[in-house]
Amino acid sequence: MRRRGPSRTADYDVSVVGSGPNGLAAAVLFARAGLRVAVYEAATELGGGARTTELISPGVWHDVCSSAHPMGLASPFMRAFDLSAHGVTMLRPDAAYAHPVDGGRAGVAWNDLDRTVDGLGADGPRWRALLAPLVADWTDVVELAMADLRGPRGLTSTAAVRFGARVAYQSRSMRRTRSDESIAGDMLTGVNLHAAVPPQTLAGTAVGLVLATLAHAVGWPIPRGGSRTIVAALAQDILRHGGELFTDCRVDDVRDLPPSTAVVLNLTPAVIARTARPVLPAPYLRKLSRFRYGPGACKVDLLLSGPVPWLADGCDRAGTLHLVGGREAALAAARTVAAGAHPERPYVLLTQPGVVDDSRAPEGRHTLSAYCHVPLGSDVDVSEAVLDQIERFAPGFRDLVVARHVQTAATLARYNENFSGGDILSGALSLGQLVRRPRPGVAAFSTPVAGLYHCSAATPPGPGVHGMAGFHVARRVLRRHFGLTGDPLRLLRPAAPPEHDSAQPGR
Ligand SMILES: Cc1cc2nc3c(=O)[nH]c(=O)nc-3n(C[C@H](O)[C@H](O)[C@H](O)COP(=O)(O)OP(=O)(O)OC[C@H]3O[C@@H](n4cnc5c(N)ncnc54)[C@H](O)[C@@H]3O)c2cc1C
Known part of the structure; x- marks a missing residue:
């Protein structure tokens, strides 16, 4: 698997460039369809944004x-693939996320919707009214969110209309309400900010409502052993079905690839423009250059000598925490980043895998990962501001810090070129770029070159470890080039007998 430059000797049905979750998902479907497929990964490890490594010290595992x-x-691809059947244990913290505010209080999104409603006091009934119908129909919400959204069909279904109405209502009420008094409002603001756009916008609200729905439907699970176990499951499946995986194998020019009927680039527009420049027409390259990136992120990974001493009840049971305080503080942090500056009190998105996974660190130790938004391309280490925010809601936390590892936005961009400028969502989630991803006027998945495709967080359905961009591109390639019509997920459902049982990752 360690080769410098793709093999020019082999012919493949499909070559996939990049081994992020979408590239691997596409390759799983190609391999299961009986095609000869090769995946080329620039880094020494597979997995793109889903790797787990000993970032700080041996035996201490952090998700990068x-x-x-x-x-x-929840995603249709992952449901059909069934990670648990491939040895991945998805651990669900009792609470998907918590949002502490000053004064030792927190809004807690328990997996159980009723418990959440009970904990929200006066806000409880509104929380139920907003989310209960979506939770009841969560598979429809997910179908909509994970669709390729290229046709009107996906946008006019009953679920879409119900979801759209809630997005419009919620976005309008967030724009009208200026009060910092509602803990539920703070929670929704925190969850909307995952989208790294102003939380009161339609795009921010849409992303937030999907995540808020899933919190009560399937939870926000953390895989035992880290995200790399998801990557390993996908990679093993590709190998078992005869696919080939090459790491340390950067593709600088698509013309260097071995002859293949189709090439799928698991790359975002800026990287596509570099890798396929010689074959792409100039007008298309100009359109790609108009793809807009969002803010960057600065990531801080920590090794602690004990669990975080959260002040507010429930925070110690949540896998994810949103640390910024009330809604006004969240909006101020977002405005500062949008203006190109680094907030003193940033919105911090933190995960504490130790809540459910004791395998991440030697006994007694805990791992913690956090990031905050910063201006695109920033090389500023903002870890002190991140630690201050944690200390604010967990006094005494700083005394527990044994070691830290910081990746600035510039570092993240070097780590994975798809994160241009450190934009971890691989492109701004503005309304236009969310609904018509990558952007209006640029086709998702296909390119003007016959047989050349792309799928990544920059294509529908956008960022996340769901494999759905890989599914959407695979469906097109299988139909157009190999005459395989119908739903490719059927390739996953019957446990197809492995054709190459002896294959191991790393060959
Ligand atoms: C700090 C951070 C936190 C995140 N948190 C979450 C989270 O909690 N949950 C979640 O669902 N998502 C999260 N995400 C987002 C998620 O990781 C990405 O959306 C997802 O990984 C995108 O997958 P992808 O298939 O598009 O490709 P990527 O994961 O971007 O992988 C692309 C691969 O292509 C390779 N590559 C690039 N150029 C070349 C080349 N020329 N030749 C060969 N290979 C190349 C890269 O090395 C990389 O391995 C997070 C991302 C970051 C950075």
Whole structure:
């Protein structure tokens, strides 16, 4: 698997460039369809934004990027693939997320909707009214959120109309309400900010409502052993079905790839423009250059000598925490980043896998991962501001810090070129770029070159470890080039007998 430059000797049905979750998902479907498929990964390890490594010291495992995986249980691809059948244990913290505010209080999104409603006091009934119908129909919500949204069909279904009405209502009420008094409002603001756009916008609200729904439907699980176990499951499946995986194998020019009927680039527009420049027409390259990136992120991983001493009840049971305080503080942090500056009190998105997974650190020790938004391309280490925010809601926390590892936005961009400028969502989630991803006027998945495709967080349905961009591109390639019509997920459902049982990752 360690080769410098793709093999030019082999012919493949499909070559996939990049081994992020979407590239691997596409390769799983190609391999299961009986095609000869090869995956080329620039890094020494597979997995893109879903790797787990000993970032700080041996025996202490941190997710380098993604860590909480609602879509690992919920996306149609992942449901059909069934991670648990492939040895991945998805651990569900009792609470998906918590949002502490000053004064020792927190809003807690328990997996159980009723418990959440009870804990929200006066806000409880509104929380139920907003989310209960979506939770009841969560598979429809997910179908909509994970669709390729290229046709009107996906946008006019009953679920879409119900979801759209809630997005419009919620977004309008967030724009009208200026009060900091509602803990439920703070919670929704925190969850909307995952989208890294102003939380009161339609796009921010849409992303937030999907995540808020999943919190009560499947939870926000954390895989035992880290995100890399998801990658390993996908990689093993590709190998078992005869696919080939090459790491340390950067593709600088698509013309260097071995002859293949189709090439799928698991790359975002800026990287596609570099890798396929010689074959792509100039007008298309100009359109790609108009793809907009969002803010960057600065990521801080910590080794602690004990669990975080959260002040507010429930925070110690949550896998993810949103640390910023009330809604006004969240909006102020977002405005500062949008203006190109680093907030003194940033919105911090933190995961504490130790709540459910004791395998991440030697006994007594705890791992913690956090990030906050910063201006695109920033090389500023903002870990002190991140630690201050944690200390604010967990006094005494700083005394527990044994070691830290910081990745600035610039570092993240070097780590994975798809995170241009450190934009971990691989492209701004503005309304236009969310609904018509990658952007209006640029086709998702296909390119003007016959047989050349792309799928990544920059195509529908957007960022996350769900494999659905890989599914959407695979469906097109299987139909157009190999005459395989119908739902490719059927390839996953019957446990197809492995064709190459002896294959091991790393060959
Ligand atoms: C800090 C951080 C936290 C996140 N948290 C979460 C989370 O909790 N939950 C969640 O669902 N998502 C999260 N995400 C987002 C998620 O990781 C990404 O959306 C997802 O990984 C995108 O997958 P992808 O298939 O598009 O490709 P990527 O994961 O971007 O992988 C692309 C791969 O292509 C390779 N590559 C690039 N150029 C070349 C080339 N020229 N030749 C060969 N290979 C190349 C790269 O090395 C990389 O391995 C997070 C991301 C970051 C950075």
